Amino acid sequence: LASLSVTQWQCAQRRFARHLSEDRAALAAQFGLPKTGPVCAVSTGLSDRHHGGLTVIRTEFADGNTVYYKPRGMALESRAADLMSQLDPGLKSMVPAVLSRDDHGWAKEVVANPGDPEPYYYQAGKVVFAAWVFAGTDLHDENVLPSSQGPVVIDAEMLASPLPLFENGPAAGKPGKSLYNRAEDNTVLRSSLLPSWESYGNDTLVQISGMSAGKQYQTGLKTSGWSQINTDRMALKSEWVCVENATQIASLPEPSDYANAVIEGFQSLVDPARALAAPPAWHNALATQLA
Numbered sequence: 541l542a543s544l545s546v547t548q549w550q551c552a553q554r555r556f557a558r559h560l561s562e563d564r565a566a567l568a569a570q571f572g573l574p575k576t577g578p579v580c581a582v583s584t585g586l587s588d589r590h591h592g593g594l595t596v597i598r599t600e601f602a603d604g605n606t607v608y609y610k611p612r613g614m615a616l617e618s619r620a621a622d623l624m625s626q627l628d629p630g631l632k633s634m635v636p637a638v639l640s641r642d643d644h645g646w647a648k649e650v651v652a653n654p655g656d657p658e659p660y661y662y663q664a665g666k667v668v669f670a671a672w673v674f675a676g677t678d679l680h681d682e683n684v685l686p687s688s689q690g691p692v693v694i695d696a697e698m699l700a701s702p703l704p705l706f707e708n709g710p711a712a713g714k715p716g717k718s719l720y721n722r723a724e725d726n727t728v729l730r731s732s733l734l735p736s737w738e739s740y741g742n743d744t745l746v747q748i749s750g751m752s753a754g755k756q757y758q759t760g761l762k763t764s765g766w767s768q769i770n771t772d773r774m775a776l777k778s779e780w781v782c783v784e785n786a787t788q789i790a791s792l793p794e795p796s797d798y799a800n801a802v803i804e805g806f807q808s809l810v811d812p813a814r815a816l817a818a819p820p821a822w823h824n825a826l827a828t829q830l831a
Contacts, residue, residue, distance in 0.1 A: 548593030553584075556597055556609055559644050567607065570639045571648055577602050587695075598649075606649040608694075614638045614645030617696045624670045627812055633689040634667045635696055650694060654686035654792055661798035663690025664733070664751040665805020671731035673813065675702035680732040684750035686792055691733065691751050728806075735795055751802075752795045 560579070568575040580602045587596035587610075594611035617635040624631035637648040654660045667690055671679055678698035684691050693699055703725060724730050733750040767777050795802060 545593070548589075552593050552595070552611075555594070555611070555644075559609065559641070560599070563639065563641065563646065566639055567646060571605060571607060571637065571646075573601055573605050573607070574603055608636075608647045608649060610645050610647060612644065612697075613642055614640035614647065614696075616700060617645075617647070617693075620670075620674065620696065620699055624673075627670070627809060627816055628666060630663065630689070631666060631670055633687070633692065634670055635693050635699075647694070650685045650687050650692045652685045653688050654690075655688045657793050657798055658801055660686065660688075660690055660792070661751070661795060661801040662805040664795070665802040665807075666809055667691045667693075667751070668728055668731065668733050668802065669806045669809045669813070671699065671733055672728045674700040676731045677701050678732060679750040680736075681748045681750055684733065686751070693750075734802075749795070752792050 564573075565575060567573045578601075579599055581598075581600040583598040585595050586598055586608070589595055591611065596611070597609040598606060599609055600606045617638045618640050621632045621635050621638075624634060636650050639646040670676075671693075676693075676696075676699040678695075678701075679693055683693060683695035683698075685694050686692075728734060729736070731750070732748070735749045735752065737748070764776055764778055766774060768774050
């Protein structure tokens with residue numbers, strides 16, 4: 541197992557280095573990065589391992605610019621930003637600026653700094669609307685960062701995840717079986733952007749919504765560790781694992797204090813969306829770009 545892990549790590553780092561070399565000019569054009577010069581810092585293992593140990597890698601250049609390397613294509617983020625900007629130009633910032641390749645991509649680093657909560661939550665309402673249009677899910681606190689331009693989806697793998705209405709299609713004269721297993725699956729709650737709570741370990745409720753979470757919370761995992769080390773009372777004990785999510789560095793008031801701003805942001809896109817979706821050509825363009 542150790543040998544396999546080391547081998548996968550070596551292959552993953554070679555792959556990253558090759559893609560960085562091949563994409564250097566494109567990165568300079570897309571993000572304004574230097575075409576030459578050293579990479580001054582690399583942080584690996586920033587995501588779950590997929591496809592033989594591949595993970596997200598944070599890459600910092602000598603001029604201070606930082607991008608994230610992702611071992612998958614990022615066409616979804618690019619297409620989503622383009623489509624939503626047709627509805628509202630401000631929605632282009634709901635995902636980071638990206639450079640997408642066939643089997644990998646690069647995303648500009650997002651700084652967690654929400655600023656004034658009133659316009660932040662107004663923009664959050666728009667992002668909730670966009671996620672609803674795409675039938676997005678899994679947009680919880682670990683996959684969304686609060687920025688000065690509103691919530692930014694930093695992991696958009698599940699941004700467009702519509703569920704089919706029927707299993708195997710409705711038979712003639714008989715309704716098919718709905719695949720919506722939860723009441724919220726056909727509502728705006730499915731995205732996980734709006735406030736929701738989960739219980740970890742000691743039944744403490746934790747707010748994990750994508751638009752506002754940012755506190756340390758206790759997970760459902762336990763770890764073993766030594767207490768009172770180097771004493772006669774040294775003992776092995778189990779502890780619940782506490783983590784700080786990605787938005788911990790950004791301070792946000794509770795969304796309930798800005799419910800009207802969220803609702804107004806959401807409602808502001810209803811009529812524009814109806815007008816945009818009326819021509820059949822837009823539906824065809826949407827289907828083509830998301831395919």
